[in-house]
Each structure stands twice: as structure tokens, then as C-alpha cells.
Amino acid sequence: MKKVMAVGVFDLLHAGHLHYLEQAKMLGEHLTVVIAHDDTVRIRKHEPVTNHDLRCRMVEALKPVDIALIGNPPDQPMYDILNIVKPNVIVLGYDQEHAEERIRNDLQERGFDEIEVCRVSGLSDDLDGTRKIIARILEMRQDSE
Numbered sequence: 001m002k003k004v005m006a007v008g009v010f011d012l013l014h015a016g017h018l019h020y021l022e023q024a025k026m027l028g029e030h031l032t033v034v035i036a037h038d039d040t041v042r043i044r045k046h047e048p049v050t051n052h053d054l055r056c057r058m059v060e061a062l063k064p065v066d067i068a069l070i071g072n073p074p075d076q077p078m079y080d081i082l083n084i085v086k087p088n089v090i091v092l093g094y095d096q097e098h099a100e101e102r103i104r105n106d107l108q109e110r111g112f113d114e115i116e117v118c119r120v121s122g123l124s125d126d127l128d129g130t131r132k133i134i135a136r137i138l139e140m141r142q143d144s145e
Contacts, residue, residue, distance in 0.1 A: 001028075001029045001030055002027070002028035002029050002030070002088050002089070003028055003029075003030045003032065003085065003086060003087045003088050003089070004024050004025065004027050004028035004030065004031045004032070004087060004088070004089045004090075004091055005031075005032050005033075005034060005082075005085050005087035005089070005090050005091070006020065006021060006024040006031065006032075006033045006034070006090075006091045006093075007033070007034045007036070007071070007090070007092070007096075008020070008033070008034075008035070008036065008093060008096065009035070009036045009041050009045060009048065009055070009130075010033075010035055010036075010055045010058070010059050011041070011048050011049050011050060011055060011130050012049055012050070012130045012133060012134070013055075013058050013059070013062075014130065014133055015123060016093075016095075016122065016123050017059075017062075018062060018064075019122070019123045020091075020093040020094075020120060020122075021033065021059075021062055021064045021065060022064050023091070023120040023121070024064070024091040024120065025064035025065075027089050027091060027118070028088060028089055030066050031064055031065055031066050031067075032066060032067050032068070032069065032085045032087065033059050033060070033065050033067070033068045033069070034068075034069050034070075034071045034081055034085070035052055035055050035056045035059060035068055035069065035070050035071060036052070036071050037052055037070055037071050037072060037073045037074070038051055038052045039073045039074050039075075040071065040072075040073065040074045043074050049130075052070045053070070056068045056069070056070050069081065069084070069085070079106065079107075079110055079112070082107075082110075082112055082115070087115055088114075088115065088116065089115065089116045089117075089118060090103065090107075090115055090116070090117050090118075091118055091119070091120055092117070092118070092119045092120070093119070093120060093122070094119060094120060094121055094122030095122060096119075100117050100118075100119060103117050104117050
């Protein structure tokens with residue numbers, strides 16, 4: 001069975017997230033989604049709107065997802081999750097700021113050189129990202145004042 005792993009924050013679920021996970025699922029038979037730990041989100045992006053437990057529950061309820069897990073906090077090695085998931089493919093979203101080549105090199109250094117890394121395409125909709133949705137809500141609020 002070909003196992004696919006997708007990673008992300010998944011704060012304020014939206015159509016872009018669903019599109020990403022649908023594309024990821026098409027690359028194999030089993031999709032595991034790793035939800036970024038709250039502390040990781042705080043360090044790398046922003047204060048999460050919803051906590052990682054709730055984000056994990058929401059993502060796991062999506063049809064393409066077989067299982068969702070919370071990733072390691074930033075003080076633990078992020079690649080340790082690979083020993084649990086054992087993916088054949090790691091899928092990145094179109095807007096994730098991960099450098100594919102760096103991930104491939106990291107995997108090779110850790111003995112996971114058989115794992116394929118690929119990036120999927122994004123939606124063409126204008127509200128396909130959490131930051132875009134928040135900006136639109138704030139804009140609508142300002143317009144109504």
C-alpha cells in the first residue's frame with residue numbers, strides 16, 4: 001500500500017486545504033496528515049486561531065484523510081514522525097514555504113532516501129488561504145463601519 005503524508009497548520013479550514021488533501025490522496029492509498037504543533041506555528045507563522053487538538057479533529061474528519069496526527073513540538077526532531085507514519089510520499093502544498101531540495105537532502109541524511117517529495121498545485125480561487133480569508137473579513141468589517 002502506497003502511503004502518503006501531508007503536512008500543514010490547517011488553521012481555519014478552507015477550500016484550499018481540501019484541495020491540497022484531495023490531491024495528496026490521489027498519490028496513494030492511505031493519507032496521513034501531520035498537523036503542526038501549536039508551538040511550531042507560533043514560532044514559524046503566527047498565534048494559531050484554533051489549537052492543534054481541534055485542528056487535528058477537523059482535518060481527520062475530512063473525506064480524503066485516513067488519519068491525522070499532531071507533529072512534534074519545535075524542541076523535538078521533526079523527522080521523528082517518519083518512523084511512525086512510514087510514508088512513501090511526502091506532499092507539500094503549493095504555498096508551503098518548504099524547500100523541496102532541502103527536505104530531500106534532510107531525508108537522505110537520515111536514511112529516508114526512498115521517500116518521494118512532491119508539491120501539488122493550488123486552487124485558482126482568491127480565498128484559498130487562511131491569511132487571505134482573514135484579510136477579507138477585516139476588509140468587510142472596515143467597509144461596514
